[in-house]
Amino acid sequence: MTQRKTYLGPLTDSRRWDHVALRGDDVIVVTPPKSGTTWMQTLVALLLSGDPDVETDLSVKMPWVDIRFREIAEVAGRLEAMTARRCLKSHTPLDGLPVQDMAQVICVFRHPLDAHFSYRKHLANMPITFFDHWYRAEDPDGITFRRFLDGGAEGFDGDAMPLAHILRHYQAARAAAAAGSNVALFHYADMSRDLPGTLTRLATLLGTPHDQTLMERFAEVASFAHMRANAARYAPSGGTGFMRSDTDFFDSGGHGKWHGHLSEDELSAYSRAMDAALSPNARAWLEYGDTGAP
Template identity: 40%
Template structure:
């Protein structure tokens, strides 16, 4: 018997997301929800969770089908539900909707991941450029200055604006301390992959022998994920990407440095200062380990 969730307190709308789908989800005790803004380390974290749940660094994660984006707007809910129901034991799903827009069950394990907002934007730009179809070109135009202006001024739509990232981050902070929510940062994960894998394993209740932990950590490195994109990329082997390996673009941070003029940087700085305290901003931009 699963305990009742804390219900959503806010409704989010977008072109891609459909948070009302959470009302159809039938959770199991221990299910894992990876909840993060887009391009912040969601798929990376899901890949780690898949390897830990399988106890196998060579698992074919099949992120799109076995660990689906639960509240993406698409017509195949019955198919998604059947695939989840057919899985034995603990499952995982993902969402980009902030915590105040989804139910939070005390019996589920939640993992949120954050990244420097400007890195998110530039990673999203690369992400869109690797697709075989033109989508989201209106909010990620080729002109960098216009793209960043939209990012800074845009409303909360599908996680693609600064406001959407900050909404998500603040929704996670509002839950703390919460025993069933683990907050990670992209920069910390890059600095210590093994430590991140160990924290995730402990959080989802998976016991891992040291040699398996080492193997999962090695398989979770960016170069390995990119090499094995067919197993780990979203929509892998479906022709959605020019090359599945391009889903994992570079894994680097600071791609925005030297790309933005002073007015854009000043506007970003002002928004961040207005909406976050200094400690909150530091953790969102640089992680718990600092800049």
């Protein structure tokens, strides 16, 4: 593999992956924030366990390796002690991870504008102040969106998730998928449209077949409505008081969150940035997945 990039921000550090001994049957869920990470991890937990009542406890059992909140020695030791097949999470683009040549990598994407507006609400629900001057509670001049368009893919900007960071994720994932069969791309819109189909595709990739009745039950418990209604169980660190509201972690789960919130000039600036970075087909998939534009 080519030399890895280093991603360092106030919240994350990609070098933490150097302390984790990966296994060939690991499942690594790699996404930009607010793109379906928790949803995908829940699907993986269901398929690996075969139990619709599995206690996912994602922060402990399927940890976010990049985040600085826990000592990496403790995280690595806990992962090493696991005897069952493991799932790990990352918000670092694939060109910063040591996973291209081993393990099954699942990348999930969402319309960048939906991810952006979902991230705004997410940060307001979090007890951290790193990004308060970027994501402002009151923003009549549209500074938050300008920073979304202008920010870089790395460092502080990367952790604040500007468009450049989403694009870096997408371009690195596409390159890795083209180079190897262990990287698969999923889209939030397709998961929303056809969750049973998503489960079937994922089960094939992971080699975890289950009978139709059980797969239908998995789709029920992994529905947005069920996860939101049981937010303390399914949200990362749910039930611990870490977030102001576990329920608000599962926002609306919908699409088109930007409608009515951006001016024509802002939408034009976003469109120009997307066209400059991606081919028409690549842009169409990042925005709408296989579902296609509404």
